[in-house]
Amino acid sequence: MKRILVTGGFGFIGTHLVEELLLNPINHVTVVDDLSTSPVDPDAFITGIGWTHSEYLSRLDAVITTVKKYFRQYTLPHFDEIYHLASVVGPVMLIERGGKILKNMVGDTYDILEYCLQHGTRLLDFSTGEVYGGLNSNGMCVEEGSMIVPPKASARLEYAVGKLACEIALKNTCNLTDLHATIVRPFNATGPRQQPGGGFVLPRFLNQAIAGEPLTVYWEGKGVRTFTHVKDIASGVVLMMERGHRGYAYNIGNPCNKCTVLELAHKVLEISGSKSEIIFVDPRTLWGPLFEECADKYPDVDRAIVDLNWHPYRTLDTIIADGLAYVQARRKD
Ligand SMILES: NC(=O)c1ccc[n+]([C@@H]2O[C@H](COP(=O)([O-])OP(=O)(O)OC[C@H]3O[C@@H](n4cnc5c(N)ncnc54)[C@H](O)[C@@H]3O)[C@@H](O)[C@H]2O)c1
Helix, strand or coil: CEEEEEECCCCHHHHHHHHHHHCCCCEEEEEECCCCCCCCCHHHHHHCCCCCHHHHHCCEEEECCCHHHHHHHCCCCCCCEEEECCCCCCHHHHHHHCCCHHHHHHHHHHHHHHHHHHHCCEEEEECCHHHHECCCCCCEECCCCCCECCCCCCHHHHHHHHHHHHHHHHHHHHHHCCCCEEEEEECCEECCCCCHHHCCHHHHHHHHHHHCCCEEEECCCCCEEECEEHHHHHHHHHHHHHHCCCCCEEEECCHHHEEEHHHHHHHHHHHHCCCCCEEEECCHHHHCCCCCCCCCCEECCHHHHHHHCCCCCCCHHHHHHHHHHHHHHHHHC
16 A cells, blocks of 8 residues: 655645546545635545545545644654645735745745655655746746746746745755655646636636636737646656656646637637637736736646656647536536
8 A cells, every 4th residue: 555645635636636646546645635725525526536435435535734734733644655736826816825925835845845854755746837937038948948037026926936946945855865856847737627716717718608708818818828638737747756756847738739828718619619709808907916927838848758758648629628518517516
């Protein structure tokens, strides 16, 4: 039996990762989540996953609390592996947490790092493609490239710098100790269970299309994104835990799905059959002057393909269709 901890395991990516991990019958998964931004009801998630209740429950347990309290106040079992996902995320969510993002992120990562050092636990830390910053010339992000910090303060930058600080602390600890940590930089994870509340674009478009409301494209919708199916991300990080080189960061994203936000809006209308119109808005009129969109970005994923033998194969059409099915099912509930 392999004991695995997933922090943020009831989140959007976390639930898909837990499902992926439980496909392997040797895995026992513990989730730690404070449910602050979870898209699921934990009980419904456990029973609704398609496993028989007892079979599932025997290999999944959950503690509803913060990472900080869990690592400081609980008596912890031995974990063989920890996937650390718990974090604030999303352009709208970040605005209201500005000034507190970095402290929580770094504090949680250090608590987990200490545990892993003491117990010989392998760690997979969730970073972000945002660490590449905002000034790359054409948006392409390569792991060997420079990290570029734009000359302005924002909640988005605090998030990116916090994630990068955690990455560097983990890499340095790997250099000086036996710690086995790998880092994933996901690019535009999306698909079923992602909520529009955080400011994520695909769930917003899908909900608007189904409701017959206008699709709100921010500014002119020229921003380049690389939408990646959440299930491709989940399978990638499981391979990364097994095969990733310690101290390495890996981009995980699907460059074949590169498109502008306006192109995404048109695809959503095409696939959903919605007659909604597309309107262009200044998001600062919706979310206030601190709202900031990310820079153009798309990943080079050669390192993940070569080291992990990972291949993202779900297309943009599949992502939209799966997201649409989820939103439609939720509206019927
Ligand atoms: N969604 C993306 O496109 C994307 C892109 C790059 C990186 N990431 C990273 O992936 C990870 C997961 O993101 P997600 O999209 O699934 O977000 P999410 O908000 O759906 O999931 C985060 C989960 O962690 C929980 N949580 C948050 N803070 C916590 C804390 N202090 N203690 C315990 N639980 C806590 C929330 O309740 C939630 O269930 C994050 O680390 C995020 O930075 C996501």
